[in-house]
Amino acid sequence: MSDATTPAPTPNKRSPASILVAVLGFAATIGVGFYAGQWVRDRFFVPSAKLEQGDRYRAELRGDEPQLGPSDALVTVVEYSDFQCPFCAKVTDPLKDAMSAYEGDVRLIFKHYPLPGHTAAPPAAQAAWAAHQQGKFWEMHDLLFENQKKLDDKSLEGYAQQLGLDVAKFNADRNSDAAKAAVDSDYASGGKAGATGTPYFLVNGRPYSGSLPAKQWREIFEYEREQARQLESQGIPRAEVYKAMMKDAKAQRGGGGPGKAPSQRDDGPDPSKTYRVPLDARPQWGPDDALVTIVEFSDFQCPFCKRVNASLADVKQNYPNDVRIVFRQRPLAMHQQARIGARAMLAAHRQGKAWEMHDRLFQSPSDMSEEAVKNHAKELGLDVAMFELDLAAAETEQMVKDDEAVANRLKSGGTPSFFINGRYLSGAQPYDAFKALIEEEKAKAQKLVDEGTPRSQVYEKIMAGAEEKPGK
Known part of the structure; x- marks a missing residue:
């Protein structure tokens, strides 16, 4: 029989039932895969809990809580x-x-x-x-x-x-x-x-x-x-x-x-307003002519200050030319050694290694004794004798007090807190929160440049019209 007379093969037609079985089988496979993946993640990649086995503490309950x-x-x-x-x-x-x-x-x-x-x-x-x-x-x-x-x-x-x-x-x-x-x-x-x-x-x-x-x-x-x-x-x-x-x-x-208590607090900064935040030659990352300046108030023993560093690392990576970060000290009273850390960063700043000290302090927040920060200085290759003098200097302590005074004027009580071209952002925010405000302020700054303001004078121009402090 020639090819011309060979009947064409009949296409396989699948019944609705077989299609349903196939769909359900595929869904089951996806489901099994999801739970298997979850089991693998929990088993091998999520560490076990550190179980507290010590004292119990009594929470004061009114009885009407959700x-x-x-x-x-x-x-x-x-x-x-x-x-x-x-x-x-x-x-x-x-x-x-x-x-x-x-x-x-x-x-x-x-x-x-x-x-x-x-x-x-x-x-x-x-x-x-x-x-x-x-x-x-x-x-x-x-x-x-x-x-x-x-x-x-x-x-x-x-x-x-x-x-x-x-x-x-x-x-x-x-x-x-x-x-x-x-x-x-x-x-x-x-x-x-x-x-x-x-x-x-x-x-x-x-x-x-x-x-x-x-x-x-x-x-x-x-x-x-x-x-x-x-x-x-x-x-x-x-x-x-x-x-x-x-x-x-x-x-x-x-x-x-x-x-x-929450009801007794003064009104804090309004995130929609721009406040005057001086830089005062504090440690800086990024170019002087950046369009966006982030002033950070931080505490080296604050766990949330440590957590936000991941978001700031993304900011640095994505805005190397358009953002600068200026670090100001805000050691909280509850963190007993945070003040030593604040002075250590400023002492290292005098030898050009503020950010290296910054990283060391956040890596070891539980021990911020004077002996510990001196060891950091030695490991960073600083002139340890000079570092010790600067660490103990009244001028260094005054710089910390000046930073606290600026934070108090701005009614920024907690850490970490940030002023992005004078706009307030509080807490260990994810990168997207920083990005949104940076993009908004960058557009405003670029408009000033387009109108004739030199990039190096943008922050000064913004601060000229900023409010001195929150409140009426």
């Missing part, structure tokens, strides 16, 4: 959080994920801990409290963390409308003395419990901090649940386990929290 999980849970997590803190937002999903694996055995109690310098955090906390009065705290909680860059008054009211709240009641509640008192009470509780930053947790009274991954939360829950079960086995009713644990818990771990 709660997820049953009151007779074997594990009680008290969270101190700040709606303007990026790490608080980051921990929400891992924490909920871990709790889902211990349904019925873990409860989460939320308490407000708006940090100094986070000017939008107290109003956001009061808004969440107001939503709680209408049974929608957790829904508002999620909206606030999803929209951390939009915590202004108009946005807060918009979230209430979005959640179907009685807006008139919401506005009255969030501006009430009761709302302020509740947030202040939570803040005082956190200070006594040992919170100096956020997020901070007491898990059955044991302290943890930071945006821990789900694997570590599960390990913490497992450990504390076993501890609680031992009490159950001794005849203590499940609903009384937490109370029994707290019977011998310590009443105080910290010194009361950084700064004033």
Whole structure:
């Protein structure tokens, strides 16, 4: 038979059922792959939790705080959080994920801990409290963390409308003395419990901090649940386990929290305004004619100051010619050796190695004794005798005091804080937060250059029209 008379092969037609089976099989493969990948990541790449096995501390609870999980849970997590803190937002999903694996055995109690310098955090906390009065705290909680860059008054009211709240009641509640008192009470509780930053947790009274991954939360829950079960086995009713644990818990771990209670704070810098921030020949990275100047106020023993260095490294990489970073000292009173670190960087600055000292200090924040910083100086190849003289010099201490005076004038109480061409940015923000403000200010600066201002005079020009300090 010739090719011309050979019948064409009949195409294979797949039935709808076989197509459905194939799709489901593909989806199952994807699902198995996802969970297998998650298992591999948790097993080999996420370190195990460092389990706290020491003293327990009692969180002061009013009894009206927002709660997820049953009151007779074997594990009680008290969270101190700040709606303007990026790490608080980051921990929400891992924490909920871990709790889902211990349904019925873990409860989460939320308490407000708006940090100094986070000017939008107290109003956001009061808004969440107001939503709680209408049974929608957790829904508002999620909206606030999803929209951390939009915590202004108009946005807060918009979230209430979005959640179907009685807006008139919401506005009255969030501006009430009761709302302020509740947030202040939570803040005082956190200070006594040992919170100096956020997020901070007491898990059955044991302290943890930071945006821990789900694997570590599960390990913490497992450990504390076993501890609680031992009490159950001794005849203590499940609903009384937490109370029994707290019977011998310590009443105080910290010194009361950084700064004033939220309702007692002065208005901080307005992020929409430009403030006059002098440079005063402080340590500088980047060219003198940069279009954008970032003045950083930092503390070498502040964990959030250390964390933000990753974002600043991205800034340096992506804006080598258009951004300069000027470092000013803001050692907080709660960090006992931070002042030595501040003087060490300034002493190293006199020998042209401020940033090398900066990096060494952040690498070893737990030991910032004079002996430790002298060792850093030796390892960096500095003239150690000269370094020791500068470290102890009254002039160096005065420079630290001058930096603190500038920060106080600007009402920048916490660390880290930044002024980007005079615009305020607070906290250990991700790179994208820096990028957004840098791009905005860079465009304004370029316009000044196009109109005839030399690049080297852009910052001076901006400062000429800047406000001296926040407030009326």
